[in-house]
Amino acid sequence: MSDNKAQKKLDKILEVVQSRIGEEVGGLIGATLALSNFSTQLVSKKDFFDEITGKLVFAEIEVAGEVEGKGGLLIPVKDAIRLGGTLIMLPDNELNEIVATQEYSEELADSYGEIANLVAGSYSSTFEEMYPKSCRFIRKNLEVITSVKVVVESDEPVPDQNYYQVTATMSLNDKAMGDLIMLMPAASFGVDEELPVVAEDLNEQVAPSAETAAQEPVLSSDGKTESTDPSVTSNENEPSEQVSAPVTPPSVGMSADKAKKKLDAVLGEVQPRIGEEVGGLIGVSLTFTDLSTRLVSKEDFFDEPSGKLIGAEIDVTGELEGKGSLLVSVKDAIRLGGTLLMIPDNELNEIVATEEYNEELADSYGEIANIITGTYTKTFEEMYPIACRLIRKELGLIVPVKVDVESDEPIPNQNYYQVSTAMTMNDKDMGQLIMLLPAATFGVDEEEAASEDAQSPAESEELSNATTTSEAVASSSQSSEFTTPSQAAEAVQSEKSFDIDKQKKRVDDCLKESRERMATEVGAMLGAEVKFSEHDLRLVSKEDYFFDEASGKQILANMDVVGDIEGKSYLFVGLKDAIYIGGTLVMLPPSELDSVVNDEDFSEDTEDAYGEIANIISGIYTAVFEEKYPQKCRFVKSSLEKVIPLKVDTDSAEPMPDQLYYMDSSKLTIGTREMGKVQMLFPATLLQLEQLGQEDAHVDEQSDESGRIGAAHTGLTVGPGNGTGGALARERNNGASNPEFLIVSNNKQECVKLTAVLDERNLSYIILNYKESVSDYLPGEVRAIFLLMTDVNEKGLGVAIKISGVSLLPLIAAGPEWTRTKVIKAVKYGVDDILLTPATHVDIVEKLDSLSVKMAA
Numbered sequence: 001m002s003d004n005k006a007q008k009k010l011d012k013i014l015e016v017v018q019s020r021i022g023e024e025v026g027g028l029i030g031a032t033l034a035l036s037n038f039s040t041q042l043v044s045k046k047d048f049f050d051e052i053t054g055k056l057v058f059a060e061i062e063v064a065g066e067v068e069g070k071g072g073l074l075i076p077v078k079d080a081i082r083l084g085g086t087l088i089m090l091p092d093n094e095l096n097e098i099v100a101t102q103e104y105s106e107e108l109a110d111s112y113g114e115i116a117n118l119v120a121g122s123y124s125s126t127f128e129e130m131y132p133k134s135c136r137f138i139r140k141n142l143e144v145i146t147s148v149k150v151v152v153e154s155d156e157p158v159p160d161q162n163y164y165q166v167t168a169t170m171s172l173n174d175k176a177m178g179d180l181i182m183l184m185p186a187a188s189f190g191v192d193e194e195l196p197v198v199a200e201d202l203n204e205q206v207a208p209s210a211e212t213a214a215q216e217p218v219l220s221s222d223g224k225t226e227s228t229d230p231s232v233t234s235n236e237n238e239p240s241e242q243v244s245a246p247v248t249p250p251s252v253g254m255s256a257d258k259a260k261k262k263l264d265a266v267l268g269e270v271q272p273r274i275g276e277e278v279g280g281l282i283g284v285s286l287t288f289t290d291l292s293t294r295l296v297s298k299e300d301f302f303d304e305p306s307g308k309l310i311g312a313e314i315d316v317t318g319e320l321e322g323k324g325s326l327l328v329s330v331k332d333a334i335r336l337g338g339t340l341l342m343i344p345d346n347e348l349n350e351i352v353a354t355e356e357y358n359e360e361l362a363d364s365y366g367e368i369a370n371i372i373t374g375t376y377t378k379t380f381e382e383m384y385p386i387a388c389r390l391i392r393k394e395l396g397l398i399v400p401v402k403v404d405v406e407s408d409e410p411i412p413n414q415n416y417y418q419v420s421t422a423m424t425m426n427d428k429d430m431g432q433l434i435m436l437l438p439a440a441t442f443g444v445d446e447e448e449a450a451s452e453d454a455q456s457p458a459e460s461e462e463l464s465n466a467t468t469t470s471e472a473v474a475s476s477s478q479s480s481e482f483t484t485p486s487q488a489a490e491a492v493q494s495e496k497s498f499d500i501d502k503q504k505k506r507v508d509d510c511l512k513e514s515r516e517r518m519a520t521e522v523g524a525m526l527g528a529e530v531k532f533s534e535h536d537l538r539l540v541s542k543e544d545y546f547f548d549e550a551s552g553k554q555i556l557a558n559m560d561v562v563g564d565i566e567g568k569s570y571l572f573v574g575l576k577d578a579i580y581i582g583g584t585l586v587m588l589p590p591s592e593l594d595s596v597v598n599d600e601d602f603s604e605d606t607e608d609a610y611g612e613i614a615n616i617i618s619g620i621y622t623a624v625f626e627e628k629y630p631q632k633c634r635f636v637k638s639s640l641e642k643v644i645p646l647k648v649d650t651d652s653a654e655p656m657p658d659q660l661y662y663m664d665s666s667k668l669t670i671g672t673r674e675m676g677k678v679q680m681l682f683p684a685t686l687l688q689l690e691q692l693g694q695e696d697a698h699v700d701e702q703s704d705e706s707g708r709i710g711a712a713h714t715g716l717t718v719g720p721g722n723g724t725g726g727a728l729a730r731e732r733n734n735g736a737s738n739p740e741f742l743i744v745s746n747n748k749q750e751c752v753k754l755t756a757v758l759d760e761r762n763l764s765y766i767i768l769n770y771k772e773s774v775s776d777y778l779p780g781e782v783r784a785i786f787l788l789m790t791d792v793n794e795k796g797l798g799v800a801i802k803i804s805g806v807s808l809l810p811l812i813a814a815g816p817e818w819t820r821t822k823v824i825k826a827v828k829y830g831v832d833d834i835l836l837t838p839a840t841h842v843d844i845v846e847k848l849d850s851l852s853v854k855m856a857a
Contacts, residue, residue: 006190010164011040013130018168020122021180025115029087035168035180042186042193045160049150050258052181053265055102055382056147057109058157059116060140061182067135069185072158073116076178077104077144079170084111086172100276104144113142123182146383148262162186259443263417264293266383271421273375274433278368282340288421288433295439295446296418298411302400303502307331307513307627308355309398310362311410312369314435318388322438325411326369329431330355330397332423337364339425353520357397366395376435401630415439500691507687508537510628511664511680517620522613526584532666532678539684539692541798542658543650543771549663550645551676552576553600556655557614557640559621563633567686569621570656571614574676575600575642577668582610584670602642611640621680651795659794660684660801662692685794690801691828738781741765742774744799745788750814750837754786757844770799775806782809784851787831789815792822797829804830810851814839 018035026033057080059073078099085095088111116139123137145157152160163183170177186192271288279286310333312326331352338348341364373392380388398410405413416436423430439445515532523530540549553575561567573581576597583593586609596606614637621635643655650658661681668675684690740763745751751767758765766777774785785803789796792815803811813826814835823834835847
C-alpha cells in the first residue's frame with residue numbers, strides 16, 4: 001500500500017479514535033471531555049522535541065501483534081493532574097491549587113495511569129475493528145519528562161526514528177486544556193515518508209570518525225600530547241613540547257537558533273511560576289503577561305528611554321557562567337517591597353509617588369529578588385539541558401542615562417538576552433520585570449563581527465569626508481570664494497547615523513513622564529484631581545503656533561534651560577485657566593473664584609500663586625530630564641507675562657524667537673472642570689528634533705511627488721526666455737503661470753541683484769515671501785529655487801525645510817556669514833548649493849553657469 005493510501009486510511013481510523021476517547025474517558029471521570037482540532041503529521045524525534053515545550057507526562061506505548069513498534073502518549077503535566085484529580089474527585093479549589101503548583105503526586109500518577117490505560121484501550125479497540133492488520137496498543141511506564149532535556153540520539157523516552165504525530169486539543173467541562181498527543185511508529189504503519197535531511201548548523205561540532213579519533217592527539221594528565229594511534233611510539237627521553245588546552249568560556253555548544261528555541265521554552269515556564277511564588281509570598285494576585293525576548297547590547301538597552309531602575313546583579317554559575325541583571329523600576333520595587341512589609345495602601349502610594357526607596361524597602365525587595373532568581377534556577381534545573389544556577393548578588397539604584405557603557409558597572413559591556421514581561425498586581429498595571437541574561441553564555445549571541453568588518457571601510461571614508469568638509473568650510477569663511485556644500489554633504493551623511501526616531505522616542509518618554517508627574521504633584525498642591533488628555537506632540541513654527549494653536553489670551557511662563565544644553569522653553573496656559581489655578585491654590589471661595597475668572601482678574605496674589613505652580617512644573621521637568629535624558633539640564637522658571645496671540649509679530653524675537661518648536665500640548669481637567677490646553681514649547685534644535693520637520697514636509701506633499709520628480713529631472717537651460725522676467729517680478733498677477741525660477745526672499749537688496757542677472761538672460765521668475773507656498777507653482781516649468789536670507793538662522797532654514805519637503809528641484813540658499821555648522825545644517829535640510837552674500841554680479845553669473853552644468857550632467 002502506498003504511503004498516501006496508508007495515510008488516508010490511518011487518518012480515518014484516528015478520527016474515530018478521538019471521539020471514542022472523549023466518550024470513554026469522560027464516562028470514567030464523570031465529566032464532559034471533548035477533543036477537537038484533530039491533526040496528523042510525520043515528524044522526526046528531533047523535530048518533535050524541538051517544537052514542544054514544558055513539562056509533560058509521557059506514557060510509553062508498545063504496539064504489538066501483526067504490527068509492532070514503540071511510541072508514546074504525551075500530555076502536559078497540568079492536564080494529567082486535572083484529569084487524574086477529577087477521577088479521584090478532588091474538590092475544585094484544591095485541584096486548582098495543585099494544578100497551579102504542578103504537584104504531580106504518586107496518587108495522581110496512579111489515577112492518570114488509569115486514564116492513559118483507557119486511552120490506549122480506545123486505540124486498541126478502534127484499530128481491531130477498522131485496521132486491516134491486527135494490533136494492540138499497550139500502555140507501559142509513566143514518567144514526567146522535559147522536552148529540552150531529551151537526548152535525540154538515545155532511545156529515551158522513545159527511539160530515534162520517525163513518528164506519525166496525532167494531536168487533538170482537549171476541553172474538560174468546556175474549560176480549555178492542552179493537547180493530547182500520540183506518537184505512533186511511522187514505519188510500522190506504512191507512513192514513513194523520507195523526511196528532508198537538514199544540514200547541521202556549522203557551529204555545532206561534528207563527531208569525528210573512529211579512524212580519525214584514533215589518530216588525533218590527546219592531552220595526558222600532565223598536559224603532554226599523546227597519540228592514540230598505535231603506530232606512533234613515544235620516547236620519554238626525547239624532549240616533548242607542552243601543549244596548553246585552549247581555554248574557552250562555558251557555552252551551550254549548539255547553534256544560536258536552536259539555543260534560542262530551548263531557552264525561550266524554559267523562559268515561558270518561568271513567568272507564571274514567578275507570579276505564583278512571589279504572589280504567594282506577598283499575599284496578592286501577581287500576574288506576568290506579554291513575555292518578549294530579544295538580543296540587545298548594553299548600550300542599546302540603557303539608551304532606551306526609562307526612569308530610575310533597581311538592578312540586582314545576577315551570577316550564572318554551574319556548567320555555564322556569566323553575569324546578568326534583574327531590573328524593575330524603582331516605583332515597582334517600592335510597591336513590591338512595601339506590599340511585603342504590609343504598608344497601608346495610602347501610605348504606600350505616597351512613597352511610590354515620591355520614590356523614597358529606603359533601606360527597609362531595599363531589604364524587603366531583596367527578598368523578592370531572591371525568590372525570582374530562585375524560580376529561574378528551579379525552572380532551569382528542571383528543564384534546561386545544561387546545569388546552571390542564577391544567584392542574586394548586590395542590589396543598586398541605576399539611572400540609565402548616567403550609565404558608562406564602556407565600564408563593567410552595573411553590568412559588563414556585552415550582549416544580553418533581554419527577557420521582559422509586564423506585571424499586574426491585584427489587577428493594577430505595573431511596569432516590566434526585566435532579566436538580562438548573558439547572551440554568549442546561553443549561546444544566543446548572534447555573530448556580528450562580519451558585518452562590522454564589512455562596514456569599517458565605509459565608515460573610514462565617511463570620517464575622512466567629514467574631516468575634509470570641516471577643513472574646506474573653515475577655509476571658505478576666510479576667503480572670498482565660498483566653497484559649495486558638495487563636500488558638506490558627506491559630513492551630513494555622517495550625521496545621518498544620528499537616529500532621529502530614537503531621539504524622538506527618548507524625548508516623548510520624558511514628556512509623558514513629566515505629564516504624569518504634573519498630574520500627581522499639581523493635583524496634590526491644588527487638593528483636586530488633575531488630568532491631562534488629548535496629548536499632541538509635534539513640530540510647529542512660531543507663526544503656526546500663534547495663529548492656529550494658541551487660543552485666547554495666554555499666560556507665558558518663560559523657562560531657562562541650563563546645563564549641558566542651554567536655551568529657553570515656554571509654558572503657555574490660558575489666562576482664565578491660570579487665574580483658576582492660582583485662585584484654587586490660595587483657596588478663594590468658589591463664587592469669588594468664578595467671578596475673578598470671568599473678569600480675567602489676574603491679580604498680584606493670583607499671579608504669585610500661579611507662579612508657584614509654574615515652579616513646581618519646572619522642577620518636574622528638571623527631575624525627569626535628569627533621570628531619563630542623556631544630557632544633564634535643568635529648567636528654571638524666570639518670569640511670567642501676558643500674551644495675546646493675534647498681536648504677536650511672528651518676525652520679531654518676542655515673546656520668543658521665530659524658529660521651529662517641538663510642542664507638547666494637553667487638555668487640562670481639574671476635578672470635574674474642563675479647562676483649556678497646557679502647551680510647552682521647546683526649540684526643536686534644543687532637543688535635536690529639527691530633522692522631523694524635513695520628514696513631515698515630505699509626508700505632507702507626497703501626492704504631488706510624481707510631478708515634482710518629473711520637474712527635477714528636466715535639464716536647466718540658461719538662455720533666452722520669454723523676456724518678461726522683470727515684469728513678472730513687479731506684476732505677479734499678469735498671467736505668468738510658468739516661471740523658470742522661484743525666488744523665495746526676505747532680502748530685498750540681494751533679490752534685486754539676482755533678478756537683474758535673470759533679466760539680462762531673459763529668464764522668467766516669480767518672487768515669493770517666506771510665508772507663500774512654492775508648491776502652487778510646481779511642477780510647471782520651474783528649473784530651480786533660490787532662497788535669499790537676510791540672516792542664516794532657524795527661520796530661514798525652516799523655510800528650506802518646507803521647500804525641500806515639496807520639491808526635489810535644486811535649492812540654492814543665499815546668505816551672509818556661513819559657518820561650517822550652518823552649511824552642514826543647510827545641506828541636511830535639503831539645500832543643494834550655497835551663495836555667499838553680499839554677492840557680486842560675477843558671483844551670481846558663476847552660480848547660474850555652475851547650476852546649468854550640473855543639471856545638464
